[in-house]
Amino acid sequence: LNKAVRDMAQARRVPWRPLLAARRSLALPLCATRRRSPPCMTRWLRATRWQARGACRALALAAAKMAIARGWDMKIDEPARQFFYMPLMHSENLSDQDRCVRLFLTRMPATGANNLLHARAHRAVIRQFGRVPTRNAALSRPTNPGEQTFLEQGGYGAMVRGLQEA
Numbered sequence: 001l002n003k004a005v006r007d008m009a010q011a012r013r014v015p016w017r018p019l020l021a022a023r024r025s026l027a028l029p030l031c032a033t034r035r036r037s038p039p040c041m042t043r044w045l046r047a048t049r050w051q052a053r054g055a056c057r058a059l060a061l062a063a064a065k066m067a068i069a070r071g072w073d074m075k076i077d078e079p080a081r082q083f084f085y086m087p088l089m090h091s092e093n094l095s096d097q098d099r100c101v102r103l104f105l106t107r108m109p110a111t112g113a114n115n116l117l118h119a120r121a122h123r124a125v126i127r128q129f130g131r132v133p134t135r136n137a138a139l140s141r142p143t144n145p146g147e148q149t150f151l152e153q154g155g156y157g158a159m160v161r162g163l164q165e166a
Contacts, residue, residue, distance in 0.1 A: 057090065060086075060087040061087040061088070061096070063087075064084050064085070064086075064087040064088060065087075067084055068084055068085075073085070074107065078107075078108050078110055078112065079111050081107060081108055084103075085100050085107075085108075085115070088100035088103070089115075090122070092126060092132060093126075094126050094127060094130075097119070097123035097126050098123065100123070101119045101120055101123055104116040117163060117164065118160065121159045121160045121163055124159055125156060128150070129146065129147055129150070133147035133148075133150055133155065134151070134155060134156060
């Protein structure tokens with residue numbers, strides 16, 4: 001399995017060591033005791049946030065959905081709870097985006113205002129394009145004219161500013 005992870009990483013031109021570390025560390029939160037599961041999952045999601053590309057992104061999304069379904073997010077204080085919802089925010093699936101906005105709105109009322117703004121901005125981008133245009137070059141996919149216009153007019157930053165002004 002380690003060789004498969006390394007081969008996949010080389011094919012995608014990404015460092016394979018973080019992918020391997022993420023695969024290995026997934027066993028920790030999944031096998032942790034009930035009492036320790038939420039803190040372990042929070043640390044794991046925090047650690048994989050910076051490497052959330054390709055397989056790591058898929059692992060983080062699956063782990064976050066499992067943790068939320070088990071209620072682990074509600075066993076952690078609000079500021080750390082955001083790490084359970086970040087993989088949903090960075091998904092290119094509209095239902096994940098809708099769920100993320102609901103979670104920030106209902107489960108982080110005291111400290112989630114800034115994250116809620118960004119969750120709404122991500123959702124607006126996915127609603128408009130069905131994907132994140134700023135990822136096109138990294139994923140070797142073509143940029144269509146609407147996406148190009150969006151990027152030229154300030155992209156995601158302009159979307160956030162527009163939501164702040166509304």
